[in-house]
Amino acid sequence: MRVRSLAATLALAFGATTLAVFVLVGSFLYLALEKQIKAQDNLDIVLAARHARRLAEELETSMGIREHSDRLISIVLGNQAMSMEVFDPAGNRAVEHNIADTFAVPNVASGAATLAALPPLARVAASARITEADIGEWTGRNGAPIRGILTDARLRDGETASVLVARNMSDRWLLLDRYRDRLHLAGVAGVTLAMLLGYLLIRAALRPLRDIAASASLVTVNRLNTRIAVARVPSELETLVASLNAMLERVDLGFQRLSRFTADLAHDMRTPLSNMRGAAEVALARPRSVDEYESLLASNLEECDRLSRMIENVLFLARAEHPQFVKHMREFDAARELSHIAEYFEGIAEEALVRVRVSGAASLTADLELFRRAVSNLLANAIRYTPQGGEIVLDASASADVVRVTVSNEGQPIAAEHIERIFDRFYRVDPSRSSLPSSGLSRGSTGSAGLGLAIVRTIMELHGGSVHAQSDARSTRFVLVFRRGG
Structure with missing residues (x-):
């Protein structure tokens, strides 16, 4: 099984973290923009409705609605997404502007529509203040989202006209969609760049570990006195380097003790063996008496006892060091x-x-x-x-x-x-x-x-x-x- 690289793992983790941050920040910015656009559009609709009602209330009779249609329409001129309709007291359309996509039913925009054919909207009374809460929503032609306000306006002769101010929100949807797509593109590019830079930076940060491994590879049986260099090591790795050097110091001392122990043991075992060999060679040089042979055997037995005690002591020390x-x-x-x-x-x-x-x-x-x-x-x-x-x-x-x-x-x-x-x-x-x-x-x-x-x-x-x-x-x-x- 292939072991995954630590640098790659950290880079993936860094990339995942960056992605999460991008998602959170992007969502916040998207929602904030959507909220700001909606608030601005609501304010435009409310101001246009208030202005239109005020102008309508200055008219003497319902005939003045058609006569001053240009003045009413001027409120929404210059904004292709804004539309307006004004209905006379009988409920017939007297003024219209840019209502082609405002309604889903074709005959509503044909010029023969009446107030009763409009979507079910909460009508604002002529004496009530127009606020954002009065804005209604419906679906226009081709599924376009529409937001608007229907309000009454009392003419000077006492008759009541109706004013509808609406806004097509399709352009806003397109704007938010493009903004969302750009956020996605920026997020993908940002995460990819973060992962790449993170991988390079992590590899650079892990270089001291590779240097430590290279230094440790120089330690051999013949070079136990080699130590890992501590120069330019990050503070987080100083403890590791110190521990490794302390371990190498203990290994070096242990190996030296073992070498001395082996040499001393060989020397001490060689002495009684040399004594027995020398005594035997002297005894065999010429015929000896029984007493001389007995003395030789007794001397060799003492040397054997010495070897036995030495081996017993060595075995005891070896057993005692076992956990x-x-x-x-x-x-x-x-x-x-x-x-x-x-x-x-x-x-x-x-x-x-x-x-x-x-x-x-x-x-x-x-x-x-x-x-x-x-x-x-x-x-x-x-x-x-x-x-x-x-x-x-x-x-x-x-x-x-x-x-x-x-x-x-x-x-x-x-x-x-x-x-x-x-x-x-x-x-x-x-x-x-x-x-x-x-x-x-x-x-x-x-x-x-x-x-x-x-x-x-x-x-x-x-x-x-x-x-x-x-x-x-x-x-x-x-x-x-x-x-x-x-």
């Missing part, structure tokens, strides 16, 4: 869970010659397994970097709005330039890539693969909370912030 990741929220005693985690790590802590202490008290609503995994990762990290004889403190505290769980340890402080990046995937403060032996803890990996703190941040984001680090000469502190009701 349908399921959390099992429940309320529990945070201090009690911290004590359980500390007991589990007691053996590892003793081997590292560090102490783990739990303090505080707070009730927390969260996913218990994810909570254990986050704290375990922080505690494993603290054990790794706490000097012998040092102390690690697990603390839980609550306020009106949030619950804070803090893991603090003694040791070398983290430099300020690293403090914000340590939660990035595969980021390490030092170049060392040592790993902590697997604990087998079901609540999550504690080995270092550059993903432990990234997992902590992801877990906190899933809970609508946050995690941040503070480090000084006294200690390094990782703070989990859970919002109440989160």
Whole structure:
């Protein structure tokens, strides 16, 4: 199905609007002209009837009507559409002018007609004032529309004559018809011109959109840093351009993070594989004893565990970023869970010659397994970097709005330039890539693969909370912030 052009659609809409305006304005002008013409013609008929009656009333007898016919007829002379008839007191036509098309019946205009043969009109009394309301309408010969007034005129001898003043409206009809035809022609031409100009103007107005599309087409995988130029963009499109550029910025950052993540993952996976390959090649270089082979298998098993933990962490991060990741929220005693985690790590802590202490008290609503995994990762990290004889403190505290769980340890402080990046995937403060032996803890990996703190941040984001680090000469502190009701 062919998609209709936006410019054509808007041009059609503009043309339809223009047509509606033309119809309304044209109808108004036509009706106004018709009303004005009718009012002027009515005034001419009324004035002519008044003048004719006044002249007739100056006559002495009915004989004076014929004697002064020229004077009476002069009232309507000069207007081919006006006609007049004057009837004597006996009802016979005494004066006539231009009545050929005034009546539909031929003998009415033959000269033998009487007042009784006229169309049924309301006769105006001689003493009554002639107004527009007294004008009657009828159809003349050939269907011509006629408007006129029939009025009585009292002669000086007391006799009553009748005066008929009429106007043939055919010329007015023709005038209005021509005016209507011109309005139609002007309307069609105006609508066509409006549609054409509207289409051209709309295409010109939509040019920035085409420029935006052209700029967007330049964005490729290898040119994600390309941005849509905002120069000379209409104000209505500035928000669109800004949104598109912000989207491209997010895509660029996401692609860069993905590239770094892939590179780091490949590097970290290559290390244990290289270790296993190197150890195997050394072992196969010459015959070895059973103990040496067992040591080789044990070393390879540790590297396999490291790879397994790394893959598990990557899969967890991938699942956690899915919108349908399921959390099992429940309320529990945070201090009690911290004590359980500390007991589990007691053996590892003793081997590292560090102490783990739990303090505080707070009730927390969260996913218990994810909570254990986050704290375990922080505690494993603290054990790794706490000097012998040092102390690690697990603390839980609550306020009106949030619950804070803090893991603090003694040791070398983290430099300020690293403090914000340590939660990035595969980021390490030092170049060392040592790993902590697997604990087998079901609540999550504690080995270092550059993903432990990234997992902590992801877990906190899933809970609508946050995690941040503070480090000084006294200690390094990782703070989990859970919002109440989160």
